[in-house]
Amino acid sequence: MYRTNFIADITPEMEQKEIVVAGWIHNIRDLGAKKFILLRDATGIGQVIIERNTKAFEASNDLSLESAVQIRGIVKSDKRAPRGVEVHAEDIVVLSKAKSPLPLDVYGKVKADIDTRLRERLLDLRREEMQAVIRIESEAVRSFRENLYKNRFVEIFTPKIIATATEGGAQLFPVIYFGKEAFLAQSPQLYKELLAGAVERVFEIGPAWRAEDSDTPYHLSEFISADIEMAFADYNDVMGIVEDTIITMANKLKEKCSAELETLNYRLPDISKPIKRITYTEAIETLQSLGVKIKFGDDLATPELRTLNEHLKTDLYFVIDWPAEARPFYTKRKDNKPEISESFDLIFRWLELASGSSRNFRREVLENELRVRGLNTYNFEYFLKWFDYGMPPHAGVGIGLQRLMLMFTGLQNVKEISLFPRDKKRLVP
RNA sequence: GCCGCAGUAGUCUAGCCCGGUCUAGGAUGAGGGCCUGUCGAGCCCUUGACCCGGGUUCAAAUCCCGGCUGCGGCGCCA
Known part of the structure; x- marks a missing residue:
């Protein structure tokens, strides 16, 4: 056993109790006959005092910042101490000494x-800010799951090594699978649709890969996709779930991660029901009225979304009813207006957080949409055949977790969110 | 991939426009010294750097060209 107590659990009521704490040397203030150590563990930072004429004092000569240590000492309450309590060290064991100087200042000066930071990532992740980010992400994912469970969703896991491209377009990473060509999944799309045809309400939080040239603060070669798919539902039902889930997540974070948000000096945007909905057509018209040269059918790229965001004056909004041609083959067209699809993007300021739609559930429609896009129906037979056996109407959404976390942390780059980001130039650490 | 900006000690930064005064300044770290309540501890001493290659010039951290790397914007992408 390496410790008797976590730092956060040491209270003034434990006066005179002998305890053992373990953690990293966060800071040392050497006053000569007395040293103040800030010791950091998973629960926080606490003060340890080392006084002359103790065994600990001799051992303290070997301390360096970020060394992993174990400290036995006596708890003493003292209003001069940062938490009103501190540990008077009796003995210190250096479990693992850190080299110095450190390649990165963990303390934050x-x-x-x-x-x-990304090169020296593990040290970076020890910083208070990154600890806050990691904990906020964990709590966000927890409330995402909990809210979906509450709505009768079931967590699933789909294959990540796949035989064909799901949607065309995006570049896939090839892998050699027992001598055959295969790919890393760019999305769980087709499999989650199939599973909705068996389980009804499913969700998955898992990795997805894109071998794109994208070099921006919003793209990763490997990212976490939070996917939802529900049967007997359309895109309005899914938007309702997304709305409800994101608001739940924000509220949970306000409740349970206020200290972490404080550390990041970030205030969550006010998200409330209903999240604004604007149709693609309205967005185009709005942009045109603002003098942007754009026409129906054009994509809403980042510069356009920035303009739209300024105009709408709302941080979070849905852009719905996109042109069918701009969407993947599985996206359902509107029955009464086939050039428009039952689709939506959830946008935070100018960043797409999520993309969803009602799905095509009739085989002949799917085959036709594949053909229109120049895709070979034969390659999709593993998917299409199940539409012969009672595939219900269904709809779903994919949410980019790291992007969502930008909204929940105030950070500006998904590479900071991802613990070990993969991008065009980064494969290690 | 394109455009813009940048690359100075382990880390962060000043200097660059207006070449010499740079023996390259500061912070932080590290080594040494003083100090019994620090809380970005303080004070003194020491330590360590101009991305690579070429050019202009009496003289280049500074100007020019090429390369590499990074950051931002865009593109590609959902």
């Missing part, structure tokens, strides 16, 4: 560039 000297800010590092993001490039340095």
Whole structure:
């Protein structure tokens, strides 16, 4: 056993109790005959005092910042101490000494560039800010799951090594699968649709890969996709679930991660029901009225979304009813207006957080949509055949977790959110 | 991939426009010293750097060209 107590659990009521704490040396203030150590563990940072004429004092000469140590000592309440309580060290064991100087300042006096931070990532992740980000993400994912469970969803796991491209377009990473060509999944799309045809309400939180040239603060080669798919439902039902889930997540974070948000000096945007909905056509007309050169059928790229966001004056909004041609083959067209699809994007300021739609559930429609896009129906037979056996109407959404986390943390780059980001140039650490 | 900006000690930054005064300044870290309540501890001493290659010039961290790397915007992408 390496410790008797976590730092956060040490209280003034434990006065005179002998305890053992373990963690990292966060800071040392050496006053000569007395040293103040800030010790950090998973629960926080606490003060340890080392006084002359103790065994600990001799051992303290070997301390360096970020060394992993175990400290036995006596709890003493003292209003001069940061938490009103501190540990008077009796003995210190250096479990693992850190080399110095550190390639990154964990304590936070000297800010590092993001490039340095990602290279020295583990030390970066020990910083208070990143600890907050990690904990906020964990809590966000927990409330995502809980809210979906509450709505009768079931968590599933789909294959990540796949035989064909799901949607065309995006570049896939090839892998050699027992001598055959295969790919890393760019999305669980087709499999979650099939599973909705068996389980009705499913969700998955898992990795997805895209071998794109994209080099922006919003793209990763490997990202986490939070996917939802529901049977006997359309895109309005899914938007309702998304709305409800995101608001639940925001409220939970306000409740349970206020300290972490404080650390990040971030205030969550006010998200309330209903999240604004604007049709693609309205968005185009709005942009045109603002003098943007754009026509029906054009994509809403980042510059256009920035303009739209300024105009709408709302942080979070749905853009719905996109042109059918701009959407993947599985997207259902509107019955009364086939050039428009039953689809939506959830946008945070100018960033697409999620994309969803009602899905085609008739085989002949799917085959036709594949053909229109120049895709070979034969390659999709593993998917299409199940539409012969009672595939219900269904709808779903894919949410980019790291992007969503930008909204929940105030960070500006998904590479900061991802613990070990993969991008065009980064494969290690 | 394109455009813009940048690359100075382990880390962060000043200097660059207006070449010499730079023996390259500061912070932080590290080594040493003083200090019994620090809380970004303080004070003193020491330590360590101009991305690579070419060019202009009496002289290049500074100007020019090429490369590499990074950051931002865009593109590609959902």
